[in-house]
Amino acid sequence: MPATKLAREFYARATLTVARELIGMHLVHQNSHGRQVGRIVETEAYQGPKDLAAHSSRGRTERTEVMFGPGGFSYVYLIYGMWDCMNVVTATVDVPQAVLIRALEPISGITRTTHGPGLLCRALGIDRRMSGVDLTGQVLWIERPGDYRPPRLARATRIGVDYAGAWAAKPWRFFDQDSPYVSTVSAARRRQALAKALNSAPPHSPGPLPPAPLP
DNA sequence: GGCACGATTGCT
DNA sequence: GCAATCGTGCCT
Numbered sequence: 001m002p003a004t005k006l007a008r009e010f011y012a013r014a015t016l017t018v019a020r021e022l023i024g025m026h027l028v029h030q031n032s033h034g035r036q037v038g039r040i041v042e043t044e045a046y047q048g049p050k051d052l053a054a055h056s057s058r059g060r061t062e063r064t065e066v067m068f069g070p071g072g073f074s075y076v077y078l079i080y081g082m083w084d085c086m087n088v089v090t091a092t093v094d095v096p097q098a099v100l101i102r103a104l105e106p107i108s109g110i111t112r113t114t115h116g117p118g119l120l121c122r123a124l125g126i127d128r129r130m131s132g133v134d135l136t137g138q139v140l141w142i143e144r145p146g147d148y149r150p151p152r153l154a155r156a157t158r159i160g161v162d163y164a165g166a167w168a169a170k171p172w173r174f175f176d177q178d179s180p181y182v183s184t185v186s187a188a189r190r191r192q193a194l195a196k197a198l199n200s201a202p203p204h205s206p207g208p209l210p211p212a213p214l215p
Numbered sequence: 216g217g218c219a220c221g222a223t224t225g226c227t
Numbered sequence: 228g229c230a231a232t233c234g235t236g237c238c239t
Contacts, residue, residue, distance in 0.1 A: 053222065055217050055235095060216070062236065081233030087222085100222060118223050128234090160222055183223095 003143040008136055011071030012143040015097040018071075019045040020174050022088070022099060024151045025142050026107060029124045036124045038104030038114050041179040044158045046087070046170040048096045050199075053164035056096030066132045074140060076131035078111070082183070084127045085116025088142070090134060102159070102173070105181040115190065116183045134146040151176040160182070 001154050011018060029036045043102065048067065050054030055077065056067045067089050075087040075098050084103050087098035093180050104114040104123075112123040121127065126140070154177040161168045175182045180193030 046222070058236075061236070077222085078234055080221060080231080081224050082231070085222065100224090116223070158222070163221085181225075 001146045005136065005141050005143045006072075008070070008072045011088060011090050013071075013098060014048050015045045015091065016172065018088070018090045019043045019172065020097045020153065021027070022060055022101070022142065023153060023176050024145075026145050027101060027104060027124070027140075029126060029140050029143050030138065030205055031125065033125070034109055034153045036109035038069055038110055038120065038124065039107055039108040039145070040101060040103075041105050042101075042103035042173070042175040042182045044100040044102055044174075045090075046097075046098050046100060047172070051097075051164070051170075052167045053158060053161035054097065056098075062071050062097070063131075064096065067098050068094060074126075074131055074133045074135060076126060076128045078119065078128055084121040084205055085117040086121050086126050086130075103175070103179075103183045105183050113183070115181045152178055 010021075022043050023100070027038050027040055046054035046056075048054030055064050060068055060079050064075070064078060066073050067150065069089065070093050073089045074086055075089050079085050085100060087100045088099050091097045094195040100117060101120065102117045104120045110123050112118040112119070114123045121178045127158055130140060134143050154175055155171045156173045156175070157169060157171055158173045175180055
C-alpha cells in the first residue's frame with residue numbers, strides 16, 4: 001500500500017482528534033538537499049482562543065495569523081530566542097487551534113536528533129520562514145506511510161505550560177508509548193531501547209551505531 | 216523605543 | 228539547577 005499525503009479534510013477536524021491521529025504518520029520535508037522523513041511519535045493540542053496555553057489566546061497578531069485560517073497549514077514560531085517549533089493548523093477558519101509536533105523517530109535523510117520540538121525543527125531544517133506553508137503542497141507535508149499500524153497511545157499533560165492555570169492540567173499531549181524517541185524519555189532509556197530494537201549485544205558491550213547518533 | 220518573558224535545550 | 232539568547236507583544 002503506497003503512502004498517502006494527508007488532505008485538507010484530515011486537518012479540518014477537532015484538534016484533539018488530529019493530535020491523536022498524527023501519531024504514527026510521517027512528516028516529510030522536500031528541498032534541494034533531498035527528502036527528510038520522520039515518524040511522528042509525540043504531539044500536543046492547543047485549543048485557542050480559550051486555552052490560555054495557546055498563542056492564539058492572546059489575540060490575532062501577525063505571528064499567529066495563520067492559526068486563524070483554514071486547517072492544513074504550518075505554524076512555526078521561535079521559542080526562547082533559539083529554537084523553532086512546528087505546529088499544524090487544525091479546524092476551520094476563525095477557530096485558531098493547532099497541534100505542536102514534539103518528537104519524531106528518524107526514518108530517512110535525518111542525521112541529527114529529533115526527540116524534542118526544537119531539535120526536530122533543527123534536524124529537518126524547518127524555521128519560521130516556513131510558517132504558513134500549505135501542508136497539502138510539495139515542500140512540507142504529512143503522509144500516512146504504506147506500512148502504517150495504529151500505535152499504542154498514551155496521553156499526559158502538556159510540557160512547559162504551568163503558567164496557563166487550569167488549562168495546564170488538560171491531558172492534551174499524546175505519544176506512542178512504545179517509542180524511545182518521545183521527548184521525555186531519558187537518554188539512557190532511549191539508548192537502551194534502541195539497542196534492544198536493533199537486536200544488538202547486551203548493555204555493556206559495543207553494538208552497532210543507531211541510525212541517528214545520540215548525544 | 217523599551218522591556219519582560221517564553222509551547223526549550225544542553226551542560227553542571 | 229540554570230544559562231543561553233532574541234522575537235514577540237505590550238507598554239510608553
